Amino acid sequence: MSGTYGLYVVRQTGIHRLHPLTKLVYVLVCLLIGWLIPGVWSPYIVLLIGVVPVALIARVLPEVIKNTIKTAIPFAISLIIVQGLFWTGGTIVRQLGPFSLKAEGLLFAIRGTGRIILAVSGFLLLNYTTRSDELMLALSQKGLPNSISYVVLSTLQVIPRFQRKANTILDAQRSRGLETEGSYLIRMRALMPLVVPLLLGSIVDIEERAIALEVRAFSREGAKTSLLVLHDTRFQRAIRWLLMLGAMAVIGWRFYLWLAPRLA
Amino acid sequence: MERLKRDFSTISLAMIPIAIAINIAVGQIVKALRLPLYLDSIGTVFVGAVAGPWVGALTGLLSNIIWAIIFGDVTNTVPYAPVAAAIGFLAGVFSKYGWFKVWWKAVLGGAITGVVASLLSAPITFYLFGGVVGTGMDIITAAFRSQGMSMLAANFLQGLATDPLDKAISFLIVYLILRALPDRYIDRFSRAEDVR
């Protein structure tokens, strides 16, 4: 969790300079293809062809890898245990005490892990290379209400302050001798004095924040302008259309695969 | 339509960022206390109670999306955004029928919301993530599985082990906050008459 722009990593690369929608559509299409095309290894193939090279060009590959692994490992472990060991029926590849590892379950776990890795890395790639204010502006230009854009961006900046506040309250209550250790019941009882001041204080803030917004013509109807400018090119627009057409073709094909045996 | 416009007033919109920040900050405190709860939807429930189901739903939805951006993790966040939206929505519905005026009704409303949340989460966990959530909770799923239960049912029961209690406590905390706040701060919200 870094400063202002959410996860954005400042780099001067062509990927960073792309129009936010180009990156958004690209990542979504990668996810869609990786998840929909049958086969245990398809998410990994899309990952290697679609995500890794772009992350490399954008010079965020180490960050992408590090944080993807952090999220994916617990999933992989859970999948291997829950699916690999508890697959009903299936071919036993190895006996582990009372449990047996099943081939089908293992393949399922591999595919599931691949899907998660693809989703996490694609999401990170988008966020590392795209400022959230630019992404929200691009979406507003496509018809997302301005108020949603306000909410998202404002939340991103307000949160670090609240996290600090939460830590301050925790420390203050601890130093006043409030039990934050001990049995569940004791810690449960510690919860209220921690949470209530945080909530009451911030709910009182809401009124002033609303007034400040009104002063800045927030609820004024009519056309709005923007100081920020996004650079789009005809080439990028064409790419976005092609990607979306490709995605639709994959969806259609997948649907056909699903439907054909049912009609036969 | 008129009602909806009033629900999405400037004060509601100013409240959503604060509510989401509360979700995350309280979630963080609960984690620091190592409680077997999340309590990461208190802000959402509050918004639903004072600004109605639709603003509550929007808060839940955006909360999960923003959680993903802040912590860089899409897995346990974005896919469950509809569940978070449902929690905010239900808080709004219960509030409409005056359930935030009586403590035990708030607790009951929270418990029901928790059951609905487990029902909605299970298929997401099952179809998207092969039945796991990547946390210690998966042990519960594995235990039900080893009893020969179907994966979907195991996912539902795994949710049921925490969600109703978690949401009941969240609703109760919101009830207490609503009692503690001076009327003049609640007056400002579009559904103030429902919670007082």
Next chain:
Amino acid sequence: MIRLDRVSYSYPRATSPALNDLSVDIPAGQFCAVIGANGAGKSTLCSALAGFVPHFYRGRLTGTVEVAGIDIAASSLAELAGTVGLVFSNPFNQITGARFSVRDEVAFGLENMGVPRAEMETRIDYILQFAGLAGLAERPPFALSGGQQQRLAIASVLVMRPRVLVLDEPTSQLDPVGSREVFTVLRDLAATDEATVVLAEQKLEWVAAFADRVLVLHEGRLVADGLPGDILASPDLQRYGLEPTRYTRAARAAQAAGLRPEGDTLPVTLEQAAEFFA
């Protein structure tokens, strides 16, 4: 520019009025300070000028509040934005957070008003310079100090070119350094003679330094109205729960001790004090 005619107002659940039969005229270009003890009604008056009383707080308003020819009660907050600017105490709450740099934060109001981009640029450049924020233009707003954030709040409102600027104790949550920064900006504003400003303030030293006129509120009523020198040196001040400035207090002590003749005009600023004791 501002005309209040027999204005009374009560908050929704209040038993007594927060403003009680207030009438006052403030001409264009005047820098008018409003002083009064806690709960005297300063903030309520500020809210009434900006339309939040009654449009936001609801409650009962009687009489007329007119700003720049607009009848506040008959107008709406969306219309009033840009006509009346309001700045209040808490800097954090005034920053929208929806913009990631000081420059973009200042632009927020202009964007909502649909001001063309080129014009935005010139107006923002000018106002950042004026508020002493030019060097911080690219910084994230929440990374600024309290005094800087408050100057940002003032700049963000001024850039919309309101006909009237209303400030409600803009330094009460700042440290002395931050307060001084903000007052420096206000002094520059007072010096332009173009801006019509209403400033609710408890720090009387500053009021004395640059206000053209002082209004005293007490329990919702206007109890005094005049030049800073007359009002702040008046012996009535304490009756309204206000402390005279340290210069006035020192001068009074000097008179009481017989060091200075009774009847001399009492000083309210440092300069006047220097003269008084010379």
